[in-house]
Amino acid sequence: MEGALIARDKVGVQDFVLLDSHTSEAAFLNNLRKRYQENLIYTYIGSLLVSVNPYQELDIYTVSQMKLYRGVNFFELPPHLYAIADNAYRVMCNEYNNHFILISGESGAGKTEASKKILQYYAVTCPTTEQLQTVRDRLLLSNPVLEAFGNAKTLRNDNSSRFGKYMDIQFDFKGAPVGGHILSYLIEKSRVVHQNHGERNFHIFYQLLEGGDKDLLCWLGLERNPQKYTYLIQGRCAKVFSINDKNDWKIVRKAFSIIDFTEKDIEHLFGIVASVLHLGNIQFEEDSNGHAIIRDGSQIKWISKLLGAHLSILQEALTHRKIEARSEEVLSPLNVDLAFYARDAVAKAIYGRTFTWLVNKINGSLANKDSTQKTVIGLLDIYGFEVLDTNSFEQFCINYCNEKLQQLLIEMTLKAEQEEYELEGIEWEPIPYFNNKIICDLVEQKHKGIISILDEECLRPGEATDLSFLEKLEEKVGDHAHFVTRKLADQKTRKSIDWVDFRLLHYAGEVTYCDNFYLLLIIRDCFLLSELDNRRRPETVATQFKNSLTSLIEILMSKEPSYIRCIKPNENKEPGKFDDFLIRHQVKYLGLMEHLRVRRAGFAYRRKYELFLQRYKSLCPATWPHWHGPAAEGVERLIKHIGYKPEEYKLGRTKIFIRFPKTLFATEDAFEYRKHLLISRLQAKYKGFLGKRAYQKKRKAAIKLEACWRGALARRAAKKRTWAVQTIRKFINGFINRKKPLCPENRDFVRLSQYHYLMKLRDHLPKNVLDKSWLQPPSILEETSEMLQKICMRNLVRKYCRGLTAERKVQLQQKVVTSAVFSGKKEGYLESLSQPFLETRLRISTSNLSDGIVVIHVPEDNKQKGDVILQCEHIFETVTKLCILANKQSLVKVVKGR
Numbered sequence: 001m002e003g004a005l006i007a008r009d010k011v012g013v014q015d016f017v018l019l020d021s022h023t024s025e026a027a028f029l030n031n032l033r034k035r036y037q038e039n040l041i042y043t044y045i046g047s048l049l050v051s052v053n054p055y056q057e058l059d060i061y062t063v064s065q066m067k068l069y070r071g072v073n074f075f076e077l078p079p080h081l082y083a084i085a086d087n088a089y090r091v092m093c094n095e096y097n098n099h100f101i102l103i104s105g106e107s108g109a110g111k112t113e114a115s116k117k118i119l120q121y122y123a124v125t126c127p128t129t130e131q132l133q134t135v136r137d138r139l140l141l142s143n144p145v146l147e148a149f150g151n152a153k154t155l156r157n158d159n160s161s162r163f164g165k166y167m168d169i170q171f172d173f174k175g176a177p178v179g180g181h182i183l184s185y186l187i188e189k190s191r192v193v194h195q196n197h198g199e200r201n202f203h204i205f206y207q208l209l210e211g212g213d214k215d216l217l218c219w220l221g222l223e224r225n226p227q228k229y230t231y232l233i234q235g236r237c238a239k240v241f242s243i244n245d246k247n248d249w250k251i252v253r254k255a256f257s258i259i260d261f262t263e264k265d266i267e268h269l270f271g272i273v274a275s276v277l278h279l280g281n282i283q284f285e286e287d288s289n290g291h292a293i294i295r296d297g298s299q300i301k302w303i304s305k306l307l308g309a310h311l312s313i314l315q316e317a318l319t320h321r322k323i324e325a326r327s328e329e330v331l332s333p334l335n336v337d338l339a340f341y342a343r344d345a346v347a348k349a350i351y352g353r354t355f356t357w358l359v360n361k362i363n364g365s366l367a368n369k370d371s372t373q374k375t376v377i378g379l380l381d382i383y384g385f386e387v388l389d390t391n392s393f394e395q396f397c398i399n400y401c402n403e404k405l406q407q408l409l410i411e412m413t414l415k416a417e418q419e420e421y422e423l424e425g426i427e428w429e430p431i432p433y434f435n436n437k438i439i440c441d442l443v444e445q446k447h448k449g450i451i452s453i454l455d456e457e458c459l460r461p462g463e464a465t466d467l468s469f470l471e472k473l474e475e476k477v478g479d480h481a482h483f484v485t486r487k488l489a490d491q492k493t494r495k496s497i498d499w500v501d502f503r504l505l506h507y508a509g510e511v512t513y514c515d516n517f518y519l520l521l522i523i524r525d526c527f528l529l530s531e532l533d534n535r536r537r538p539e540t541v542a543t544q545f546k547n548s549l550t551s552l553i554e555i556l557m558s559k560e561p562s563y564i565r566c567i568k569p570n571e572n573k574e575p576g577k578f579d580d581f582l583i584r585h586q587v588k589y590l591g592l593m594e595h596l597r598v599r600r601a602g603f604a605y606r607r608k609y610e611l612f613l614q615r616y617k618s619l620c621p622a623t624w625p626h627w628h629g630p631a632a633e634g635v636e637r638l639i640k641h642i643g644y645k646p647e648e649y650k651l652g653r654t655k656i657f658i659r660f661p662k663t664l665f666a667t668e669d670a671f672e673y674r675k676h677l678l679i680s681r682l683q684a685k686y687k688g689f690l691g692k693r694a695y696q697k698k699r700k701a702a703i704k705l706e707a708c709w710r711g712a713l714a715r716r717a718a719k720k721r722t723w724a725v726q727t728i729r730k731f732i733n734g735f736i737n738r739k740k741p742l743c744p745e746n747r748d749f750v751r752l753s754q755y756h757y758l759m760k761l762r763d764h765l766p767k768n769v770l771d772k773s774w775l776q777p778p779s780i781l782e783e784t785s786e787m788l789q790k791i792c793m794r795n796l797v798r799k800y801c802r803g804l805t806a807e808r809k810v811q812l813q814q815k816v817v818t819s820a821v822f823s824g825k826k827e828g829y830l831e832s833l834s835q836p837f838l839e840t841r842l843r844i845s846t847s848n849l850s851d852g853i854v855v856i857h858v859p860e861d862n863k864q865k866g867d868v869i870l871q872c873e874h875i876f877e878t879v880t881k882l883c884i885l886a887n888k889q890s891l892v893k894v895v896k897g898r
């Protein structure tokens, strides 16, 4: 709540007691308007809630909103219905006492919606069990049934409740809703037979015709078309765009089954509803004696069938009047006008009775049978003060009811204020206010009040008329300051009052009552046989109403009150439109200014020391940031520091009381300024704190990482060491056992030595066939080494051989032969090895002559010496064989001549 004080310039104050000029109606309206234009439809006057109908769906009734308000201190959140509902509920649970929430306002102001929303709030937020779900459903579903039978479209509201409703919700000791009870007040029976232009009869008639199935309508003798029924078409708007009768019918039918109506009950109920429609279609005509007779017997037959009444009795009841003369009863025939009147009276009474029966039936289904003690929260949804162009008996009752409720409100508010002052040890300062008891007395006082006079007039023998009644009033209450008739009025006001009217000066304004008051009194509830047999003077409607109101007030007086005042913002059901004139009227009729005056007469604001100190402690160095002593002393220090003047406040036992809103606002402004300073300081601190926290976090993370990394490294080194030790050990073992055949102990070592040997061998292979070097193998590889050596040598030889030229090959072959011939046999052989055999060294020549001479040339170092000359007989054979031996024909040269 205090939080919103900041926004007061834009959206006004959330509590009217904080208005500086609390007596100014203009300031009141201004605040209401500001808030309404921001869609803030709720405002407090202390703990009373003022609600302005938004005529649009606002997003403030969600389940999360309900949860938000659950269990929260009343002033901590913006004003709301839920805050009122929750406050009543919490106090009930804590103190185990009973409560009521009075919702009032004029037609269309939003009373029924408010009471439904409160019921939903309890249904959602109260603890419940599966067993109690049925109770919850019944509590919720009693609404559509009551609305079907008790609501109607009027010019002011398409779903106007035409009765007053008080509903008790019973809670067990755990705070779970376990039952309920409904009281209804003054159902508008006249609507059954007459509706103004643009209005309808009760919804149920249209729902039945629109939604009821064919068989049902056939059984009831009804046609679907509402135009066929006189009672349904007087307002000329049987069909309404905003109402879905078919759908509503389904809801009502479903509700019936949940709230425990048997099929028989439902059958009877609709039998009665249908018979009212048939009754309305009955027409009368005059017989030869001028007496009324029924024109067409078909409707009365249907009524007789549906109500189970004898046809002749019904006919008689509609066309005759019973007159009691001493101990005898005489039947007197009615004329046509009176017969119509009697017909309508019967229809109204039947409907009224049925409504009462319905409420009782619902009560039966809501009743909680276990006898443990319950606490209750009552919801009273009742018509507000009404001033119409023509005000009849109904307005009289409604306004009387409002007078009583206003008295209750003022008394209880004053009482609550007084009690609080007393509790807090603050001296009570009498508050001047208008006590409307004087008007209540005017209406209800025994023998002297208007209702008593009405009763007397109605029940006395002889002819009574409106005029005779008025004369009686003038005689008995003519000198009352709040009663005026044309005769009693001064010159100026006389003209505005008719001869048969009277005017009452209500707390909310003047209302002139007219119309046939007396005729209304004939409509006594006298249909029960028991009542007919009862010879006591029957009660008039007015007395019945007075009595029921008295018991209602008694019920309310025994409970803790909460109030919701509903305001209708415009006549067109338009969202956002704030009609100043209309609202000013309602503010007056609802007694809001008076209530505000009473509430503000003492102190505008009061708060527990703890809460006050908690909010404003930053304004005083002694209390900031912490005050360690008692809160009351802290507040005292605080206000001394701020500089409150003695007349501005009082200190109670647990609360501080501030007299003027301006004192509070100045404190609030100082707090606002201080808050800015604190916020920047806090921001800096907070930023520092965030930085530090981030640094700490990073540091911690780094330390952790480091530790992890070090651990990982150490583990890795240890692993490596272990591995090294194992490897070394393995190789020592291997070395020791290297001579053994391959076994697990030496396998790795041997493999490694083999590997190393082979690798080394690769780099030290013999380079040519003459290179006989060979790497010494380990013993285990000796065999392999030998094989490898051979392979290697073979490869070298092969390579060498492949590299030889043909010439060299021949030479070598020759050397091989030389070796075979001379090796080891002749000296100088070895020296000859390195000297290559030359092609040119050995030649044979012979002449072309026929001689037997052959010369073998063996040149040496280019010196022609050493030729061998041979002479033989077989020169051809010898030379040929030499050629073959040398495998060389070119060896022989045949020279010419010698």
Ligand SMILES: Nc1ncnc2c1ncn2[C@@H]1O[C@H](COP(=O)(O)OP(=O)(O)OP(=O)(O)O)[C@@H](O)[C@H]1O
Pocket: 053, 054, 055, 056, 057, 058, 105, 106, 107, 108, 109, 110, 111, 112, 113, 114, 157, 159, 160, 161, 162, 383, 566
């Ligand atoms: N809180 C709300 N939010 C939205 N619409 C609302 C609210 N309250 C009332 N209305 C609208 O106003 C219409 C009239 O409200 P409601 O029937 O509660 O008035 P009432 O005061 O009970 O009138 P009556 O005395 O004729 O029964 C509702 O049908 C609904 O359209």
